Amino acid sequence: MNLRNDLPGLKLKNPVMPASGCFSFGKEYASFYDLDKLGAVVLKAATGESRFGNDTPRVAETASGMLNAIGLQNPGVDAIIENELPFLEDFQTPKIANIAGSTVEEYEEVAEKISPHVSAIELNISCPNVKEGGIQFGTDPDLAREVVKAVKHKSRVPVYVKLSPNTSDIKGMAVACEKAGADGLSMINTLTGMQILKDKRKPLLANKTGGLSGPAIKPVAIRMIYEVYPHVSIPIIGMGGIESAEDVLEFLLAGAQAIAVGTANFRNPFVMPEIIENLPHVLESYGFSSVEQAIGGAHDETNASPLYSS
Amino acid sequence: MNLRNDLPGLKLKNPVMPASGCFSFGKEYASFYDLDKLGAVVLKAATGESRFGNDTPRVAETASGMLNAIGLQNPGVDAIIENELPFLEDFQTPKIANIAGSTVEEYEEVAEKISPHVSAIELNISCPNVKEGGIQFGTDPDLAREVVKAVKHKSRVPVYVKLSPNTSDIKGMAVACEKAGADGLSMINTLTGMQILKDKRKPLLANKTGGLSGPAIKPVAIRMIYEVYPHVSIPIIGMGGIESAEDVLEFLLAGAQAIAVGTANFRNPFVMPEIIENLPHVLESYGFSSVEQAIGGAHDETNASPLYSS
Amino acid sequence: MRLLDVEVIENTRIAASTYEMTVDSRGELAIQKPGQFVHVLVDPPHYLRRPLSIASWTKTTLTFVYKTFGSGTKTLVNKLPGDRINLLGPLGNGFPMPEEERIVLIGGGVGVPPMKGLAQELTRRGKRVSAVLGFRSADDVFYEEELNAYADVTIVTEDGSYGKPGLVTEWVDAGAEVFYACGPNPMLKAVRDAFPIPGFISMEERMGCAIGACFACTMKTFDGGYVNVCKDGPVFPKDKVVLP
């Protein structure tokens, strides 16, 4: 069974990678299994300076999911390059750096510094733009276009834009990012949610709101990928509630070319190697002889991409 | 324990009502309990002409939730007035008509015809505007403002606007609707989602996409109500995954003044009377002596509404 | 119609991924007719109930058969005697009793269970009953003996690995005056087209409420109207509903 799949900058031996922020910089999960089993490794978000992030509580549990408000805690791009990346040099699997910022300039700085050390960049645009009164880059097509253009200009490697689902027009955002030069898309980031403590009469998370992830959001992720797929010619890395090889196939059929697993790692630290092991059997049982064959399979021939018709 | 609470046009003996579309026109649940136990009855969406709705399958199950694509099936406003409303005349509890349309004119027609027969109108703006190329009234503040103004003009009773969560700016939508004359808000409608059948290689729902409801979306509903509450002075009817009296309290604390229960009725047809029975005990156990006391309780004094400070 | 927490009396595998469960209905379920169904709660994170036909019943017990197509019904498999499950029912109209004397029952796969209760009732009324039960393969066959007690049974398997080979329609009693069919839509279509005699079909559709309130299970009728399978059905005269 052929699980291989080539995306811009990424020769994937299989389509399974961790979702940014759920895997830190790899060390912890390396004590459970060989990271080279993974299609790629996606790093925690990097910013220009070190950030402590939000106060705790930073996570809450919800029905079939969770809320998180970590607040992009990270040691800053320089420290990441110096202290975190060396550990990953022993592994052959491609590395993807997730980058974040509060200004276009910060995104540019991080992209310029980290891109020489990784195979691709995942541009997290679900961040408030401080210069624009805090509206998220990811919810305004013009801001998105601007930051994508800028980062493309500075990056030495392909740039995947990670889209926020908190929008009424995911297709418009996707097309805007492709026009601005994105080499690929990552979908979806978390839905903004909240949980309230009835005894304390206040939001549970110190940050009040947090990002909803896990199986609860899978139907939204599938819908958005299915909606975007026919309108872009760049590949989509799909994520949102994936727990099993069956879930992976559902994402491939919707139009994802590779997938990421986030929250499920917290339930089962071995979930990714297990998915990779089961995937050939699952693909076969549904009549597929390769990952590539399944991509976009749920679309009518009419609006299917070359990938599928081929 | 005082569960009473007055909203424009609605003298509620308790804050619990069914969510539109999950209760048809009341007959079926009347065989389980006396509808007068409910704070109000909310009717299935009414349109100008009768609609058959979408082909089946119309529902799919998701983790802690479900997808539905009923397609606003209803016999049309005239038939509803003639054949469905008479049954409800025997009940004293307020009736709320949920109205939908594909054009502003259709909304106006339905509002004008049905408003004399009900205590309030719930304006479902999560419908595609055929004249505007199918973009939803509920995702464009200008279209929303237009339809709210028009319906307010035709309606003899207060108008509650039911907001779609498929937006990046729920606050903007809410404020736009209040400015346009809305007497209240209903939040939230369903998130658009999809499920794909791996064996059939196509979306499960005949309509492809459907609305995600149930506990899975509760964190999104709480967040949106909490976000909107400080910025409007009209009441909010909260909904999205409510299953228990504890959930009701969480919605009240977020800023809802009344709540609706939808999907949970399908798991337990007695869920609403059970919630109403438990609510006094739950409010008391968390130190409240009335529903009103709890409304907005999770907000800092600073941005709390008069309702809460009082 | 009642919402009941009932105790499991028996829960046993009777064919490939097919189980028969009997619960203690404490005489609180007033089942009127064979062909009615119950809406069964399964474990979280599954949210919706599962509609399952009543296969047979006594004053104090209820028996249904479930096949584990997906993950929800799988959560029923590890229920042991003494465990409790929650069900809503009886729901739906059930099979009408015929004037005719010579009846053929046609069941396919998970459409077979309601045929047991129906055969029982028809025999009680002194009708002459034959039954054709179709399955994919030998491993899937169940209820042969159970039905034999009330009807002249023919088992048909698609792959011919047990009983007669081929399709149920090929083995139906030619002299039958009325048919009762339950099974996958393609089978129901074939049956309807094959036999000019009067007939009743029991339909499957995905459900939400199962009481007629959510319009999840709505089907178009030939007269231009619609029906809700859960409340107006699941049993309809053969020419009533437009099969998808």
Next chain:
Amino acid sequence: MRLLDVEVIENTRIAASTYEMTVDSRGELAIQKPGQFVHVLVDPPHYLRRPLSIASWTKTTLTFVYKTFGSGTKTLVNKLPGDRINLLGPLGNGFPMPEEERIVLIGGGVGVPPMKGLAQELTRRGKRVSAVLGFRSADDVFYEEELNAYADVTIVTEDGSYGKPGLVTEWVDAGAEVFYACGPNPMLKAVRDAFPIPGFISMEERMGCAIGACFACTMKTFDGGYVNVCKDGPVFPKDKVVLP
């Protein structure tokens, strides 16, 4: 650190909504120190695991105590001997062993369980151990006898309904040279402020991964850095972490 499906040996109520569960670790959990914890899977729709301190262990068994604050731990209550649960562990650093001879253990509520394993180990090493265990009320008290076997135990209840009244800090052995504390943050703060002697505190924070990968449980340290409670802790020298 292992991910294991383990069999429940015992699961019994030991105080108000407080239960003690012993599982068969098949000798596959290499527990190094008292104060480590396990991350326990609970039933759906709950999604996250529950961090629970290891109260005591043998080569082949592991015992923890859980209080049902919310709905997730409640799903553990109906696990019977023979049922399986899934746990990840052992996690965290655990309590360091002291040079000092005269030790006081201070536990509050669900901070009491790890004190059992700690007392056991300290006694094994011939230390002189006293323990002050604080609870809300008489109904909440547990592990008095268990600790008595290894330490000179004082029970304190807030409402004075059992043992000594008031706060744990009021009843600590004045001659102790080092303290080990586990309990709610307000108690930890009080202990830290009350006693100038060296001490170690075990902290609670909401967790995602529990292995240091998600940064859910991060706390600021007085030296301007940060620690992850799950991996760098849960035990810290008393002056290391800024308590919220």
